[in-house]
Amino acid sequence: MEKTELPEPVTTKEMVLDWYRQMVLIRKFEQACSEQYQLGKIGGFLHLYIGQEAVAVGSIAARGENDHVITAYRDHAHAICVGSDPSKLMAELFGKYTGVSKGKGGSMHLADVERKYWGGYAVVGGHLPLAAGISLAEQYRGTDGAVLCYFGDGSTNIGYFHESLNLSGVWDLPMLWICENNQYGMGTAVQRASAAPDMITKASAYAIPAKQVDGMNVCTVWAETTKALQRIRNGEGPQFLELITYRYEGHSMGDPLRYRTKEEVTKWREEDPLGVVERRLLDKEGVEREQLDDIDAEVERIMAEAVKFAEDSPLPPPEALYENIYVED
Amino acid sequence: MEKTELPEPVTTKEMVLDWYRQMVLIRKFEQACSEQYQLGKIGGFLHLYIGQEAVAVGSIAARGENDHVITAYRDHAHAICVGSDPSKLMAELFGKYTGVSKGKGGSMHLADVERKYWGGYAVVGGHLPLAAGISLAEQYRGTDGAVLCYFGDGSTNIGYFHESLNLSGVWDLPMLWICENNQYGMGTAVQRASAAPDMITKASAYAIPAKQVDGMNVCTVWAETTKALQRIRNGEGPQFLELITYRYEGHSMGDPLRYRTKEEVTKWREEDPLGVVERRLLDKEGVEREQLDDIDAEVERIMAEAVKFAEDSPLPPPEALYENIYVED
Amino acid sequence: MAKRITMRQAITDALREELERDEKVFIMGQEVGVWGGTYAVTRGFYDDFGPKRIKDTPISEMAIGGAAAGAAMNGLRPVAEFMTINFAFVAFDAIVNHAAKVHYMFGGQIRCPVVFRAPGGGGRQLGATHSHTPDIIFAHFPGLRVVSPGTPYDAKGMLKSAIRSDDPIMFIEHHTLYQVRGEVPEEEYLVPLDKNEVKREGTDVSIIAYAEGLRVALEAAEKLAEEGISAEVVDMRVLNPLDMEPAIKSFKKTFKAVIVEEGYSTYGISAEIAAQLQEHAFDYIDAPIKRVGQKRAPLPYSRELEQSALINPDRVIAAVKEIL
Amino acid sequence: MAKRITMRQAITDALREELERDEKVFIMGQEVGVWGGTYAVTRGFYDDFGPKRIKDTPISEMAIGGAAAGAAMNGLRPVAEFMTINFAFVAFDAIVNHAAKVHYMFGGQIRCPVVFRAPGGGGRQLGATHSHTPDIIFAHFPGLRVVSPGTPYDAKGMLKSAIRSDDPIMFIEHHTLYQVRGEVPEEEYLVPLDKNEVKREGTDVSIIAYAEGLRVALEAAEKLAEEGISAEVVDMRVLNPLDMEPAIKSFKKTFKAVIVEEGYSTYGISAEIAAQLQEHAFDYIDAPIKRVGQKRAPLPYSRELEQSALINPDRVIAAVKEIL
Numbered sequence A, B: 001m002e003k004t005e006l007p008e009p010v011t012t013k014e015m016v017l018d019w020y021r022q023m024v025l026i027r028k029f030e031q032a033c034s035e036q037y038q039l040g041k042i043g044g045f046l047h048l049y050i051g052q053e054a055v056a057v058g059s060i061a062a063r064g065e066n067d068h069v070i071t072a073y074r075d076h077a078h079a080i081c082v083g084s085d086p087s088k089l090m091a092e093l094f095g096k097y098t099g100v101s102k103g104k105g106g107s108m109h110l111a112d113v114e115r116k117y118w119g120g121y122a123v124v125g126g127h128l129p130l131a132a133g134i135s136l137a138e139q140y141r142g143t144d145g146a147v148l149c150y151f152g153d154g155s156t157n158i159g160y161f162h163e164s165l166n167l168s169g170v171w172d173l174p175m176l177w178i179c180e181n182n183q184y185g186m187g188t189a190v191q192r193a194s195a196a197p198d199m200i201t202k203a204s205a206y207a208i209p210a211k212q213v214d215g216m217n218v219c220t221v222w223a224e225t226t227k228a229l230q231r232i233r234n235g236e237g238p239q240f241l242e243l244i245t246y247r248y249e250g251h252s253m254g255d256p257l258r259y260r261t262k263e264e265v266t267k268w269r270e271e272d273p274l275g276v277v278e279r280r281l282l283d284k285e286g287v288e289r290e291q292l293d294d295i296d297a298e299v300e301r302i303m304a305e306a307v308k309f310a311e312d313s314p315l316p317p318p319e320a321l322y323e324n325i326y327v328e329d
Numbered sequence C, D: 001m002a003k004r005i006t007m008r009q010a011i012t013d014a015l016r017e018e019l020e021r022d023e024k025v026f027i028m029g030q031e032v033g034v035w036g037g038t039y040a041v042t043r044g045f046y047d048d049f050g051p052k053r054i055k056d057t058p059i060s061e062m063a064i065g066g067a068a069a070g071a072a073m074n075g076l077r078p079v080a081e082f083m084t085i086n087f088a089f090v091a092f093d094a095i096v097n098h099a100a101k102v103h104y105m106f107g108g109q110i111r112c113p114v115v116f117r118a119p120g121g122g123g124r125q126l127g128a129t130h131s132h133t134p135d136i137i138f139a140h141f142p143g144l145r146v147v148s149p150g151t152p153y154d155a156k157g158m159l160k161s162a163i164r165s166d167d168p169i170m171f172i173e174h175h176t177l178y179q180v181r182g183e184v185p186e187e188e189y190l191v192p193l194d195k196n197e198v199k200r201e202g203t204d205v206s207i208i209a210y211a212e213g214l215r216v217a218l219e220a221a222e223k224l225a226e227e228g229i230s231a232e233v234v235d236m237r238v239l240n241p242l243d244m245e246p247a248i249k250s251f252k253k254t255f256k257a258v259i260v261e262e263g264y265s266t267y268g269i270s271a272e273i274a275a276q277l278q279e280h281a282f283d284y285i286d287a288p289i290k291r292v293g294q295k296r297a298p299l300p301y302s303r304e305l306e307q308s309a310l311i312n313p314d315r316v317i318a319a320v321k322e323i324l
Ligand SMILES: Cc1ncc(C[n+]2csc(CCOP(=O)(O)OP(=O)(O)O)c2C)c(N)n1
Pocket: A074, A122, A123, A124, A125, A151, A152, A153, A154, A155, A156, A180, A182, A184, A185, A186, A251, D030, D059, D061, D083, D087, D090
């Protein structure tokens, strides 16, 4: 399939402002999670997205109404981007019955199917074939829907990745494979786990067009995702994006962080995606600082509400243990 | 790692004559299997190597004394090439106690560990990580041993392939990955199963040097395998060869053969590997027809013996059912 | 009106009828299309329904299991075929940890109406890796319905029900049964996925079995009858969630039970059945509950040796006589 | 001389001693090196033994399972760690259909002395996919030794035996036990891989359990003693090949049994134990054999809900009282 040239999508001030809002909301949400985890309100594993905000926000902002989203266990940001209610998300993390997954899923298993968000999946790579199947259903029905499937750099080394990408190529599925390359899979640096120099090389093994993108710049992420989705709808087949980003916090809570240096973290913090979008707004879009402060304040209110809602919500009733095992009972 | 230039290995008349002998032996062995299967002497699945003889013969002829061989269920030829006794192989196919695997393995599970032949494996891709582990042991002990691991084109689409090749790259294992591209995985043509145009493209996803080779010419196969093994010993890491070949018979006995045309088969039969090596011997090496006839006759004797041995051998005793479940009992 | 057809034909008919009934139903798997299915179950389907409905896949079990589940989550009704159940091992995580979990884990938001078809069993000289009857490793997990029919009638009716069910289902076929013939009505019918039943009435002993085990059990019962022993045969075609009622009822009538399965009885299906019988019908237990299954060894290639490890009517009869 | 250490420490010590004893022993797995093991079992090993002996792997369970088996076939003594047993599902085929089969299938030509270590169990709010106790799906297969220790003493002694064994072994750890302390001798010792044993003497009832189930059983026995009920506790640390003798002996003494396991008792380990008890000690059976295991639902995230599904001493005590 010939790779067509596409016009550069253009952003508006309103769009960038909204992305800023979402990114701030994600960061504050993650910070709140971290606090609540320390307080023992949240259990299990908790994987924060801090540092990677531009990836979820920029890419999901580009999706069409028939497009689906699915990701791994680092899944809070994607839920926020599809528009899930932060209160119901926090309630899920608190294990409450009012949570998006009725308290059964927790941090790693947020989903909001009404918003075409199929959720987070904790088995590395396990959701990739699910994504292929979800996109197959859209192709089967002849809609223009595609699937944005997110996964980490470390996940590209599991069989699920290989089989799913190959299947998407053979069946020409409307799949947008989005690799969140945050440099590590737990404590293992990319080059210690992948024989290939980078992630896009892997896509060529399936004849899937791939592009490396600065994952710290929300506008770039949005533009490249927009074009990739356009290519899928043009019938150019599955596409692959490698978003270069970084996770500021540990892999999950209680990561000894023996595998990287403070210097490295500082270096990456300098191109903090929030800083990047903030400068863009203030310097290029002529936005006033107050406007941003107002947004920050609004987000603070939303988060305070979310935590209170989670706190005040009821636990699942004992009989919930046996609910939803089978549809037919 | 820089790809070094290597001198072209040179063949001698004796070498080519021996390869001819092996190829004839393989073909007659497979024909005998087919006959004995019709007679009900052989059960289970039976996968013939007819048409692919040059691949096993040329590549295994290039191995060093510390090199290992492992393959899938289409495994008779490799056993013959490592020097296993055709009588013990046929006995195995007859399910006799004198068989290489004591009648427990059958056609798909021939092995001859004394000759560093780890056998045939029937789960597609399952032997690839075993091969990686076998080569890891050689690396661990610091020998110059490498592993020749054979697998089909269809097998490159299973997770085992991806994980094993990547691991060999990350750990820099002395692995020679040999893809026997016979154009089909059962009834599925390569392009219907693989999104990538060819097999060597897949190797680049693991930064493994790969080369496409004419699998119908035993001399070419030998030369390229010799160089690939040389590269491994030079410390250039794992290597990948794609041998272009063709299977004349069905995938296994009872293949309806709906997926290919007679014309296609005829076309491939024109470059029959046996014809190729025969021409080479007669035209270029100055070998007399009689010499080849003598070889054919010798092979006939060997095969007659093998079938008789298999016939006359005893079945496993009933208690054999419980032997070899555990080493310690 | 009824006709006598093989189990293979019954499965083929069920698939064809459901493909015709519901546009959302499609088949995917290795060699199900051009080849016509390695067990010829889908022969002709590719020509009749085309590549959209009959999808050949690469040799990618993890993706077959996961993609079928994903398509089901998003509104389709996939019937995914594993060429044999042995290869479902490669897809184990996709089946038991994804298809079987999404409905529960996301609080009911997601439904996964996928059917995984897989023929299993020994006796074909395929060696240790290709001859499994591993039904328990699937039945162990709540969230996955596991059924395994023993007659053409049940095979057709249960497969149609499975395709219409909103739950993920492991539909296990025992290939030794494909040639077995039985009565199947011309008109449409369904067999429920939650009911086991008595397949032969008797009074002296309960032989509890399913699939290939059922075939062997019925044959044994026939022979026992000639000796004047009246065996009741209970079909456990529904393995998970397990319907024990008919077995318990029968046991309370006969006070004796022999459980038969093609796979290993050790850590097998029959272990659970025995455990429940002694617990739920304790006051009726008159003799040790016996189990007949595959002998505790990997299956060898050599014909005679393999046969010696498998179940057969004589082993069942011997077990019955031990407790009469 | 003995010291009181945690089960985690006992496992660490066993690994360290075997690494020092035998050059052929090495460890491979995800995050076992630089990170020090996600359960900190191999902390410090990377610095002490170096990258040749302590191998970090990519996230490639199929390759971890298969490459460890291959290295074992070719003379090494790999200890392959699955970060949790849930991820061993992805390697299921490599473990049960390759490592466990090569010795048999090739007529004894090949030996596969590999140890697969995997922590499992629920109670950590990890949700339905990450909380399995699937021990039976491994124990089901002959050719694979499956053990699961319940005390620091056994953990150390059995792991050392496992590493020295010539058979493939699934060494299952229940992570709830890592913090449990117990006496372990300073001097070297081994615990056999084929012997179960009584861990507490008693006369009124046999509580048969292993691993986390054993811990719960011993706690229950303690409480029962306060009420004047004398429970004998039998440890089933060896799951396959299963050593039933101590359990049967105990049952013949007490005539009553409650079987406890952390996983699902339905289609679980306890089903096999119950089935064998009633068969091999039929004349001694005085009351229904009870089973206590995880409730029949996937494990949810919410703490209280998850806890309600797990085993605990009170559920064991209740079961005991039902049959006394
Ligand atoms: C099959 C499987 N193996 C191992 C794990 C444990 N694990 C959870 S996250 C993770 C690292 C994944 O790294 P990456 O894909 O880069 O995603 P990131 O966490 O960096 O976002 C591992 C090894 C798992 N969940 N599933």
